[in-house]
Amino acid sequence: MITSGSESGGTGVSGGAVVGWLTKIFRRPAEFTIEIHGEGEHRVEGSLSPQRLHLIASVIAETDLTRGTIFGVRKGGRVLLECSGVIPPNIAQRLRNVWVSQR
DSSP: OOOOHHHHSSSSSOOOHHHHHHHHHHOOOEEEEEEETTTTOOEEEEEEHHHHHHHHHHHHHHOOOOEEEEEEEEEETEEEEOOOSSSHHHHHHHHHHHHHTTO
């Protein structure tokens, strides 16, 4: 929600907007991004092996997940999965479990 400066006594930008903006600025660059756009539809940007993409796609196909984003983020020399907030925690955990089982 955006309010005028006179109503909120502040700058006119909500805290949620600021947090979203800061998250985009300070997020580590992803090695790859998978955007889910409906049943069986996804778009991949970046570098991801066909085997790993198949594993992730199979988990997505087993669920009713129709939107969301999965990021492959490098941390400490490894690439770990991070999921957008619209992906339920149980599905995000299944994706991470499949991901680490393939090291």
